Amino acid sequence: MRFAYGEREVLRGIDLRVHRGQVVAIMGGSGCGKTTLLRLIGGQLRASAGTVEVDGRDVAKLSSAELYALRRQMGMLFQFGALFTDMSVFDNVAFPLREHTGLPSSMVRDLVLMKLQAVGLRGAARLRPGELSGGMARRVALARAVALDPMLILYDEPFAGLDPISLGIIGQLIRRLNDALGAATVMVTHDVHESLAIVDYIYFVSGGGIVAQGTPDEIRASSDPFVHQFVHAEADGPVPFHYPAPPIESLFGEAAA
Structure with missing residues (x-):
């Protein structure tokens, strides 16, 4: 699946599946397209290429009435609750x-x-x-x-801004409610350690594509440079700390001149 805002490509080559009963996390740096992915699943946006299917139905091909009916089977927790x-x-x-x-x-x-x-x-x-x-x-x-007992629950940064106690409670509730409903859960989050404790599978997104994936145990044991940098919150790695800029020496040279 691919998605672009005009000429600016946001997602490309995205291929992932979420089954009933699973809690799946989507992780990656800010601006990598995680929330855009949720909007594609919910039908707010339409893929530029490829398909987004929910319960076997291509979301982009649904009429307004069909999309409205499908959304009745989805639950959404917005960032900061809304x-x-x-x-x-x-x-x-x-x-x-x-x-x-x-x-x-x-x-x-x-x-x-x-x-x-x-x-x-x-x-x-x-x-x-x-x-x-x-x-x-x-x-x-x-x-x-979860008011309508949805088959699919989408979470956009459910842990953002919470203290450790509240964060732990929300994490336990996400897992418990998913299991009780037999739903499929897709959770966009930056919170690595809480997510590893409750999810079944993780996808890492960077540069518009999936760069790594695996179960919590596989992610913890991964030697992939991107996964290691993200899990251990390291400044140096595939994701650069500095935004591209000319060498600082050239700036001093200009000032001296």
Whole structure:
């Protein structure tokens, strides 16, 4: 699969699969196209070449009505949660149920409270997002993402900005909810160590393509220079620290002249 914004190629030669029951991480440096990949899966963008299939269907060939129906089977946790600030916790989680189903209010109420119970926040149902900590807000967003019992759950940087305790809780919830639903999970993240503890498989993206992949054990044991640099957060390696620039000596020479 390939994707480009006009003449600027972002992704090329991407070939990956995610099966039901799996939690798969997509890792790579900032700007390498990880979030773009999520948008392609969700049908917000269309591949320039190749196909993106969800449940055996080519997303790019779906009509608006078909894409809307497919999205009903997807859950999305946006970066930093993206809760509706003018709605209560309860109404945030109820939103996809009200939008996509014709369930009676009593059933919506029961389902919302069940989802909030699953993330430990049933008691916070009447609070507003502004009254929540960062970790609590992310858990509410997680409850909203799984409100419709999706077959596919997409996470965009679910650990960003969280303290170690909240980060660990969110990681455990992602794994537990995926297993309970029998869903497929695709998680874009920079958090190597938390991800290695909960995922089944990892793809590393760089330069628009997949440069390495493997199970957590294979990634830990990898001698691949890119994987080693990323896992160990090293400044020197295939990913350069310095943005391309002329030799600094030439700048001093210009100043002296």
